[in-house]
Amino acid sequence: MKADENGSGNAHAIKTGKTRSITFRLESSIIEELQIEAEYRETSLNVLINQILRRYSNWERYENKMGLLPIPKIMLSSMMEEVMKIGKENGINDIVVFRNSLIKELSQTAFIFLKDFVLLIKKNYNLLTVLEVLEQYMKVVGINSDHRIEDDGKHIYVIQHKLGENWSLFIKEFLILIFENLGKVKVDISSTQNTTVAKVFINL
DSSP: OEEETTOTTOHHHHHTSOOOEEEOOOOHHHHHHHHHHHHHTTSOHHHHHHHHHHHIIIIIHHHHHHTOOOOOHHHHHHHHHHHHHHHHHTTOSOHHHHHHHHHHHHHHHHHHHHHHHHHHHHSOOSHHHHHHHHHHHHHHHTOEEEEEEOTTSEEEEEEEOOSOHHHHHHHHHHHHHHHHHHSOOOOEEEEOSSEEEEEEEOOO
């Protein structure tokens, strides 16, 4: 099989940088499965293989090194609820205070972990590289996100996680830590049960 990132219809690959051709030998069954998947996605086999290799190069090769495990969304969405339930059953009266304290602790742990992960992938730790890694992560795990810049220079980040209110609160605390510590700026964050929106003035 010949992999050529300059294949027809692959405008995205052309935009991402220089390309070159290289030949691989793959099992016929693998090629057939990939061809079926490419047709399902209404794209070319060449584009699909480039996407797979890009995902491995940008993300998956670091997962084992950092001890990351894939967790089903249903488990993540129900995990916090179960913790709240157990807390209430064990005599915690103000469950909201308990939840907020837990979320703050979790966001601090995630923020500390993030530094090592970003350094491993980007070799540089700052607001820009952190945001780039987070964007890569959301693409890999299937979280919808959008980033746009308004006319006044304000950056708008929309994260549609579909994991429930508790995770909206976690993402809010996590983003506050990122922007206030790395960008030295205040961030305006609003959220619904499944979506978090951050508005901030930053220079990237």
